[in-house]
Amino acid sequence: MDFEKLKEEVAKKMNAPGHDFLHVVRVYNLAKKIGRNENCDMDILLAASLLHDIGRGEGVEHSKKSVEIAGEILRKIDFPEEKIRDVLYAISLHRYRDGITPHTLEGKILQDADRLDAIGAIGIIRCFTYGGAHGRMDYHPEDPFFETPRRLEGDRYSLDHFYDKLFKLKNTLHTEMARKIAEGRYEFMREFLRRLKDEIDSQS
Ligand SMILES: [Fe+2]
Numbered sequence: 001m002d003f004e005k006l007k008e009e010v011a012k013k014m015n016a017p018g019h020d021f022l023h024v025v026r027v028y029n030l031a032k033k034i035g036r037n038e039n040c041d042m043d044i045l046l047a048a049s050l051l052h053d054i055g056r057g058e059g060v061e062h063s064k065k066s067v068e069i070a071g072e073i074l075r076k077i078d079f080p081e082e083k084i085r086d087v088l089y090a091i092s093l094h095r096y097r098d099g100i101t102p103h104t105l106e107g108k109i110l111q112d113a114d115r116l117d118a119i120g121a122i123g124i125i126r127c128f129t130y131g132g133a134h135g136r137m138d139y140h141p142e143d144p145f146f147e148t149p150r151r152l153e154g155d156r157y158s159l160d161h162f163y164d165k166l167f168k169l170k171n172t173l174h175t176e177m178a179r180k181i182a183e184g185r186y187e188f189m190r191e192f193l194r195r196l197k198d199e200i201d202s203q204s
């Protein structure tokens, strides 16, 4: 299956901050890398990777909207009909917030690839890009590193998102390779926090 044309089509449609086409390409590449190691259907996995966030920004639960739009696109490009159901299934369950483990390997790998793109250096960029675009402050003014008892407010402070979601993602990964890649990415995030704390603390 040649995915280049589909990539072009997706590129035209995706520009939401933090969920732009660059995110999709990274998820696609990560899924390919993980998928090669597993006994999965690459057509299903790669089509799902390219289309998983296509419904972003439509004001509704984006995985549902993505399923709808992906179905239309796949039928238009004559993607094998017998595989469309599994592509849409993987897309429908990709969201971390839903907390559901798909029973297909392609669904699991899509979750792994999408979650890996939320951590590490890339994850840091995306967290602050998204936060900035949604009017969030970079961090809680009195307690940036969540060291005192308080409620996490990821929707007000970008850095809170590290603690309420990003550091938890590792417990939801399914494949050995994803867990391995995650290790280095988490190490870098912890180092980033150490440096940030040094810089903030050295001001006083
Ligand atoms: Fe998504």
Ligand SMILES: [Fe+2]
Pocket: 023, 027, 052, 053, 114
């Ligand atoms: Fe995504």
